[in-house]
Amino acid sequence: MKDLFSEDSSDYASFRPSYPTDLINYIRTLVPESAIIWECGAGSGQMTRLLAPHFHFIHATDISQPQLDMAPTYANVHYTKQRAEHTNFPNQSFHMVIAAQAAHWFDFDTYYNEVRRVLKRSGLVVLTGYGLLRVEPFIDEAIDRFYTQLGPFWEPERKHIDLDYQSIPFPFEELSTPAFSYRTEWSIEHCMAYLQTWSAFRKMSKEEKISRLADLKSKLLHYWQGSKVVTFPTLLRVGYLR
Secondary structure (H helix, E strand, O other), X not given: OOXXXXXXXXXXXXHOOOOOXXXXXXXXXXXXXXXXXXXXXXXXXXOHHHHOOOOOEXXXXXXXXXXXXXXOOOOOEEEEEOEOOEOOOOOOOEEEEEEEOOHHHOOHHXXXXXXXXXXXXXEEEEEEEEOOOEOOHHHHHXXXXXXXXXXXXXXXXXXXXXXOOOOOOOOOEEOOOOOOEEEEEEEHHHHHHHHOOOHHHHHOOHHHHHHHHHHHHHHHOOOOOOEEEEEEEEEEEEEEOO
């Protein structure tokens, strides 16, 4: 698992999107409220805060301590710095293992071996995340061009998001899942701050960052006044350990 988000972890916590309520309600139909859950790659807790009110206990892990330091505190959540591929959890500890916007960074074979070790029989495995934001046609076109221009700076694992997580191996009894998307309202300033949390953007030189972001914002200002509805398509793989 790569650590690309320890730096500027407060920006990640402030400007990254959340997940749809319908997704959480769907997961609740598959796992009892008494469940003990491992949330792997929890980061600053975007998924954690949604799961915590509905399940008995959550062990949330990440390789980035600065990210975990930004996560919300709950009585039924315990955060520890651990790698996805190797943890100190006992065998068959969990009813569900979930990774949100993190699985594409994992070493799949070793991660799945760890999942099989710590998951109870018939336990649930969930990989979820979000794709490229959508706003309005002109704005989408401009953001798509910006995204493409960052091509040389994206890590190779980004391809799994572009392919809706369908390129990630998933050796479990997979379910056919509903389609979900997360909708929110953002100002252009919030959108620009979110784009700056992209790993590819952060790899660029300081001068190039300033130039490219200023150019994108100038193109969008005429179309983005006040708040706009921003939609993130949800990526989702769900299956049972048999």
